[in-house]
Amino acid sequence: MGRRHSRTGADILPALLAEYRFGGVATVVRVLDLPGAVKERVEVLALAGERLLDLDAEDFDHIAAQKALPEEVVAPVRAARFPRRPDEPERGSLRSLVPLYALMLEALPIRWRRREPIHVVVLLHLIAEYLPFLAWEPVLRHAGDPLLLPAFVSVPGGRWGGRTPECDQNAVQRSASARVMTATRGDVPGWQAYLDRYHSRVADALARCASHPMPGRPRLSGVCRSPCPVWTQLPEDVRDDLAARVHLARMFAESPVVELRHHAPVGHFFGVPSPEEIADAWRRTWVRLTRPWQDGANPLLARELSQEDVARSAQLPPSTTGAAAEPLPGLTDMVSAVAGREVRAGTVLRTIRDTMLETLDALRDDTR
Template sequence: MHSVQDVLVTLARRHAFADLEALADDPEIEAVCEFGQRLLSLDAEDFAVEARQVPPALRRRARACTMPQTPREQPRGALESLRPAYGLLLEVIEVRWHRRELSPMVAALHIASEYLPLLAFEPALGHAGDPARWPAGLTAPGSRFGVIGDRECDHTKPEQSAANRTLRVAGEPAEGWRAYFDRQHSQVAGALATCVADCRNPCAAMDWVAPDRRDDLALRSRVALAFADTPLVRLRHAAPVGHGFGVPSPEEVLDAWQRSRLVLGKTEVGRAATEEDGFPLPGLPSLFSAVSAAPVAPSTLLADIAAHLETLLRARTG
């Protein structure tokens, strides 16, 4: 017979934070479970601020994965660097895979695809696409970036609108800032990648990038755009979160990823996706690292939250 403690510890180890919270009768354990569940669900707004009963070290690591909620908030979190956020995304993908929760796993992959161009731009920008710190050269004379209605620009109308907004959103109130990130920031990511890698009518928007770095940035950005169009990411359309139909099977996910690797592997940067790095979707961390031009590995944040919960549970029942 398993004891109650054994059952609760097993839930913690399986990252079943919501189930454990429902069974726990302890405010501290409940708070840590809520913190972990928000991370696992990628529902990160303000959670690091509210979770006062969570150890500060865990809260600091979580904050590094979140977008600031006001234009002047410090530290800048995921606008400083997206690598911690992508480490968390990889850990979430891995946990969801092992729990066979494939619909939220595919949703996490979709999020990763939307912001991947900013991961590519991070070395050139010196930040991860902070609207308060765009380079002046982005709007230099001859640039069409953010010019709405310019027919020579390869950006779609939504991308033009988002690009226009990103140039001024740092001066808006907090409500406008948050609305921009909810609806438009990912479109700016794609717009930047189009500028440097896929524009048929180049303007001066990318002249701020040093010539000796532009080709490399273009290669990595092109792979970021290609990832968003792979069979793996397109599974998102067949996996409506919150519905009980259309969820891909593990075999379908692996097949889609294998076909994606074949497509991505045709370029020098994308070839990283073909590496066998021990991840459930082999090569995904290597691909993110290649696009980033810096190591991106799965984080241990969820695992460390689970370990902290186990410590609390054993202390309560020991």
């Protein structure tokens, strides 16, 4: 009976891994009659995969320190984590957000295929929240790192972090702008409080600095009408490029698909949008994002997307995209357009899954 139970249980694992159900794999492995080393390896991989899918920053630290995990897993996770101390040498997502976006873009299709719309909506919200940092990254040479940002914004005549009426930042943005100037001077609890409460608001403040009244472009809520040297210190061609990419980022943040987040409260099971509702909201979002601007500066249309591609992506039913295609066609192109470079889905979760399958296949071969 024990062997039959083991074979039946082992047969379940590939089916679970096909949908990246790492938590289910960890549960099944605990009751299987497997060699201790195999059980331990699979369980470590499964727990890491589940934590990465949850995108919990504290879990990233645990995974990055796991010596039992392949380097192909640990290295991208280490690059995507946020430093837990203000003076930590490895800056992770404060240096570049590309590894974190690669992970989010890999996780979203998995959540979609598993029909977990609440997780899809939360991921879209997170993608929108940090997009301004991603847009500013090529200009700053970092992703809003509080160790480095004060030097950039402390320009003579700049209004960053002040309370002058000429600055159009709102109260929340001003508070975050002031907080980032001293974020690295305090203790670890103060640093964690900054990351939890203020960091994404700094992204919002930078977005406003790069947003100005632009006739012929879709209107945004909250722009800078009187640019100070924080903005004007940049060369004109850099300002033009950055302003267009930030404009696109803010259009996405104010789009129908991101607005779904406000109708899907975490922790409740009412008002959660269906996959069909998300797909419809994305189609409407994509139409807005790919609409030409009068000045011809829409960075998404500059990505060699033909009008046929735009129309096809806007109309493609997610249910027919196939396993390898994006459930929300064009999302990766939008992120890349905002970033000003290619940002693609990563392979961390796939590496974890494939490593688990290889471990189980090797065991199966040894027992034949």
